[in-house]
Amino acid sequence: MSDRPLPLPDPETAFFWEATARRQLEILRCQTCKTWVHYPKPSCWNCSSGDLKPEQVSGRGTVYSYTVTHQDVPGYTAPFAVVIVELEEQAGLRMVSNVVDVPPEDVRIGMPVEVTFQPVAEDVWLPLFKKR
């Protein structure tokens, strides 16, 4: 666990990791056109507005795609599943994560999931997902 790479928050992403440390999932939202913007950028990809604020999302989504990796990578012992979760707030609003309570070989596209938080360092909680 200790050799898992940890995020290095920067001025554009700090809000995200500060929120997960509070066990909340926040995504930037354009205050002009209401588009959710992920990964965090200082301007909205839909309307170019610079008026973006973090807003809490439901944490519910579905598995958009997945891969079961059969070689070890830093912090992970094979086999393990990596998923792309599409959040229910917006088509195409996706994040990379893991599903904690499903064996890797049972992960499927379309599986409904919801966020759960796991501490990986004193100041870092990762947004992972469980089946719902």
Place this chain on the structure above:
Amino acid sequence: MMRDVAICGTGYSAIGRALDTTVGALTLDACKAALNEAGLTPKDVDGMATYPAAGDSVPCFYVVESLGIPRLDWFEDLFGWMPAGITPVIAAAHAVARGACDVAITFRSVKRNRERPPGIGYGFRVPGDMQFRAPFGDPMTSQWLAMWARRHMHTYGTTEEQLGSIAVTFRHHATMNPDAPLRVPITLDDYFASRIVTTPFRLLDCDFPVDGAGAVVITTLERARDLKTKPVKVLAGEFATGPRPDWDQWEDLTFMASKYCAENLWRRSGLKPDDLDLAELYDGFSWLALCWLEDLGICPKGEGGPFIADGNVAIGGTIPANTHGGSLSGGRLHAISHVIECARQLRGECGDRQVKDARLGVVTAGGGLMAGALLLEGNV
């Protein structure tokens, strides 16, 4: 006023699994071979481009000094996420066309770093977009593109057998290429027996890492006519990406930037997929070649799997692809070998694996959010 442009020379260094040669020496060997094929010397060169990617190769300056090139009027070291070794070739074709230089040498060299495991190192903080992937066990390109392939399988019913038929077909082509590092024929059984890297990709879905270099010389069509080899005309060279250029935010993971690149290619050339005699498609992973076939319009979207499994891309099929074995069996030269193979096919020099009456070929590179493509014509 744009000038007509041609490939006039191609060359390789030694290619091997673990060569006891520096990447600089490999680069110079490839450049000298390409100039020699054209009948040119370093004194003739006035333009240069390379894609040194993340620092696995040498920059233009290294080659200028080592070859004894008196002066460059145009050069570009193309770093960052670009469509691999096709990038400097397209850039040089445009530079020669607009008159920035007259003879440009382009190269892509790769030397595997055997000290560092793939992906991100252990125990440190990860910056940029990778901070949203590496902490979740997702640091490798193979994983990112495996999730594109999986989405394609889900949407269109593409099967593991069909992915396997890509590996089997390209290996068959490599058996006819004396320069290919993997020349032992394989079957679908061998494919299914190869270890899983990250589903749906097995080892035989992944390109074969080698050390080596390839170089391509570009000049005007007019000058190329007076040189040692038959000119291969560059009809178009295009790049593209889309509105959400990211490995998982991309609008739909069942098609790639290749869709936009292909639209540019056909619009600007006035040609169509049916005009092609062969295709050298980027195959860093098997599925990329399948997706390129669809996105180019060579077969309908979603039908790449059956199209390949039915033998259409084999030599002798309707549109032979990756006639040198691709990166899967010809070695990971990062698409510069695809350019070289296409040029040599269009000159009719490929022996047992020669595509009969090959006149028009497409070369592609890139996967996911980046794409580049060249249309090449022989017998000009």
